[in-house]
Amino acid sequence: MEPVTYEESSAAFKARIDAGEKIEAGEWMPDEYRQSALKFIEMHANSEVMGALPEGTWIPRAPTLKRKLSLTAKVQDEVGHGQILYRVAEDLGKTREQMFDDLVNGRTKFHNVFHYPAESWGDVAYIGWLIDGAALVNQKALLDASYMPYVRAMRRICPEESLHLRHGEELVLELVSGTKEQRALFQDAVNRWWQPTMHFFGPPSKKKDMLLYWGIKTRTNESLRQEFFSTYVPKLWDLGITVPDDRLAWNEETGEWDWAEPDWDEFWKVVRGDGPMTHIRLAQRKTVWDTHAWVREVFAGMPEAA
Amino acid sequence: MPVWDVFGKRKPDDEFQWVGGIKAPDVDMALVLARETHFRHKEGVAYAVRRRGDTDAALHVGKYGGDELGGLTDRSYRRQEAYAGVGARQKRVSREFARAGVRIDRSRPPAAGSPRARVPDA
Numbered sequence: 001m002e003p004v005t006y007e008e009s010s011a012a013f014k015a016r017i018d019a020g021e022k023i024e025a026g027e028w029m030p031d032e033y034r035q036s037a038l039k040f041i042e043m044h045a046n047s048e049v050m051g052a053l054p055e056g057t058w059i060p061r062a063p064t065l066k067r068k069l070s071l072t073a074k075v076q077d078e079v080g081h082g083q084i085l086y087r088v089a090e091d092l093g094k095t096r097e098q099m100f101d102d103l104v105n106g107r108t109k110f111h112n113v114f115h116y117p118a119e120s121w122g123d124v125a126y127i128g129w130l131i132d133g134a135a136l137v138n139q140k141a142l143l144d145a146s147y148m149p150y151v152r153a154m155r156r157i158c159p160e161e162s163l164h165l166r167h168g169e170e171l172v173l174e175l176v177s178g179t180k181e182q183r184a185l186f187q188d189a190v191n192r193w194w195q196p197t198m199h200f201f202g203p204p205s206k207k208k209d210m211l212l213y214w215g216i217k218t219r220t221n222e223s224l225r226q227e228f229f230s231t232y233v234p235k236l237w238d239l240g241i242t243v244p245d246d247r248l249a250w251n252e253e254t255g256e257w258d259w260a261e262p263d264w265d266e267f268w269k270v271v272r273g274d275g276p277m278t279h280i281r282l283a284q285r286k287t288v289w290d291t292h293a294w295v296r297e298v299f300a301g302m303p304e305a306a
Numbered sequence: 307m308p309v310w311d312v313f314g315k316r317k318p319d320d321e322f323q324w325v326g327g328i329k330a331p332d333v334d335m336a337l338v339l340a341r342e343t344h345f346r347h348k349e350g351v352a353y354a355v356r357r358r359g360d361t362d363a364a365l366h367v368g369k370y371g372g373d374e375l376g377g378l379t380d381r382s383y384r385r386q387e388a389y390a391g392v393g394a395r396q397k398r399v400s401r402e403f404a405r406a407g408v409r410i411d412r413s414r415p416p417a418a419g420s421p422r423a424r425v426p427d428a
Contacts, residue, residue, distance in 0.1 A: 070383040080343055087309075087327050096329075152326055156344065163347075166389035169396060177399050230415050238400035240408035249413040257415075299331065300307060 006030075017215045022148040025091035036210045037147050038092040040217070045085035046103045047111035052078040053281050054118035055127055063121065070167050071124065077160045084156060088149045097296070104286035106273050113196045115275025122185035125175055126193050128168020130232060134200050136161045137228050146215030176239045187241055194244050198262040199270070201225040229257040309358040310336040312343075313365060314350040318372075322354055322365060333357075337368045341375065347384050348376030 003009040010030040016023075023029060029037075052075045059075065062068035086096045102108040113131055118124060139161060142154045175186040202221040211217035229248070236243060247260040269275070307329045313322035325344055330336035336355040345353050351372030354365035382388040403409050 066383070070388070073381075073384045080346075083328075083343055084326060087329065090329075091309075091327075149327075152324070156326060156349075159349075160347065163384075163386055163389070166386065166392050170389055170392045173392070173395055173399055177402075234414045235396065235400075237410035237412060237414070238403060240403050240410060242410060250415045252413065301331065 014214075017146045021146075022151065023146055025088075025149050032210065033214045033216075034092055036214055037150070037216050038089055038094060040211055041085055041089040041092070041147075041150055042094070042099050043109055043111070045082045045089055045099065046108060047114060048078050048085060049082035049103070050110040050114045050281055050285070051131075052082075053284060054114060054116070054277075055124055057118060058121065058124045061121075067171075074128070074164050074167055077164065081153075081157050081160070084153050088153050091149060100289060104282055104289050106282055109271065109273070112199045112267060112270040112275065113193075114281070115270045115278045116193070116196055117277050119192070120185055120189060121171075122175060122187075122189035123193065125168060125171035125186055126189040128164055129172045130168070130190075130193070130197060131200070132161055132164040132168055133232055134197055134228050136165060137224050137231065138201075141219045141224060142217070144218050150216075172239070176241065183240075190236070190241055191244050195262045195266070197228075198225070198245075198259075199264075199267040201228065203264060203267070225259075226257055229259070233257070307331055308336075310340065310355040311358055312340040313354045313356070314344060315352040316350050318351050322352070327358065328355075333366050337366065341368055341370065345375045346377070348372075350375060 003012045009028065010032075013023075013028070013030055013033070023033075055071060055078075056075045059068060059072055062071050086099055089099060090096055099108070103110065113134075118127065136158065139154055139158050143151060143158065145151055145154070172186060175182040201224050204222050205212065205220040209217070209220070212220065233243060233248065245260050247258050249258055250256075251258045270278070308331070309327055309329055310333075311324060312326045312328060314325045315322055328336060328339045328343055330339050333355065336357075337353075340353055340355050352367065353370075353375065354367040356363060356365050376384070400409070
């Protein structure tokens with residue numbers, strides 16, 4: 001029998017997702033699905049655009065022309081990801097202008113790691129390898145999400161993130177096999193960035209996580225964090241780099257990593273929009289948004305004379 | 307502003323695949339933006355756009371082919387080929403550090419590929 005009520009349509013929609021079907025833009029979807037997908041993808045887009053800033057500040061200070069070119073290309077990629085993702089989010093019912101306006105005025109959020117300063121070239125190496133590594137763990141899991149336009153965007157974005165990972169890994173290898181000072185530069189970056197990286201995966205997922213329920217996300221925060229540990233911690237230890245978590249070790253019995261819970265108060269403070277660089281970065285974006293309004297107006301066609 | 311769906315071919319014999327979308331005021335700008343957002347890493351040999359909703363209309367195919375897509379100057383830093391050998395270098399440096407006693411020996415999962423290796427629950 002064809003579903004007639006909202007509840008029946010919602011149940012039929014959920015059954016499609018559970019059966020592995022993909023949802024296209026423009027199809028009927030429950031409000032809850034639309035809102036959850038929009039909020040998630042909008043935050044992803046915001047994070048790409050804001051994530052370009054910490055590394056972007058190092059373009060003029062890159063140590064060689066080769067590094068400057070590759071870092072510039074990477075930063076361009078991150079902004080390009082934002083552009084692609086805002087397009088995907090727009091089809092869920094909110095304009096790009098509104099999303100950007102909400103971002104620069106602090107009404108919506110971006111990922112916690114991009115609220116921190118990039119203090120040294122060691123930070124550029126860390127971000128390139130381990131923040132992009134953490135992002136790739138997350139994004140690969142999204143290749144099987146239920147919203148097909150998002151999956152298409154991930155198919156575009158994941159290969160670029162793999163490239164960034166190589167770029168970051170090369171920077172790290174250069175530093176750790178260089179002078180004592182270079183090694184110290186990277187170790188210092190790990191010491192400062194480890195906690196934000198743990199925050200990046202979020203607190204353990206709730207029992208009923210709407211994003212998991214609707215297949216917009218496919219794996220729990222904890223399972224992604226464990227995969228990150230397995231992929232990167234042995235590599236860091238191989239390079240003689242310590243991680244600021246004394247408990248961190250593989251537990252043979254449970255078949256999982258033991259780790260120390262980070263300071264979640266700090267996480268929530270950043271989520272509320274009060275991180276060390278939140279206000280400065282938003283002000284940077286807002287300034288450009290306001291002073292470049294004319295570009296958007298030209299693109300949209302000249303306004304009619306009053 | 308109109309939405310344009312973007313299509314691409316990975317290889318010359320492929321059919322055009324739907325890869326994403328962009329917004330642009332006209333077809334010329336749509337092709338410029340499609341090329342820049344979806345093909346600047348040499349992701350394909352052909353690209354095209356079609357205004358969303360014009361499902362019966364023909365695709366507007368871009369004029370650049372595989373040799374030109376992604377730029378004519380050396381932009382290998384935008385692609386994996388610029389980083390060939392990084393994985394091998396990582397292994398080599400790790401071996402050297404193990405010999406030099408720099409490696410940190412703490413409990414870690416079995417190496418990937420070994421029978422005891424396990425993937426975290428999906």
